[in-house]
Amino acid sequence: MTGCKSNGFVAIVLGLADTYAKRNGLDFSEADQIVYNRWLADAAHNLGLGVGLQNDVDHISQLVDAVDFFVNE
Secondary structure, eight states, rough: OOHHTTOOOOEEEEEEEGGGGGGGSSOOHHHHHHHHHHHHHHHHHTTTOEEEEEEEEEHHHHHTTTTEEEEOO
């Protein structure tokens, strides 16, 4: 994220927000995904970056207060 900031980006987009649903051997739950997305959003906001959530309509209601915009393709 610091690289984004130093290169003039104004926002980041959280993609792959459904990692919990993939079989990857990480035992990453849906609740873990929400906590991780909030952590990423906080880190970005602390750098002065906006935060978007991409292709995760299932969690909009849980993250609406943590992100600045949504993109659904």
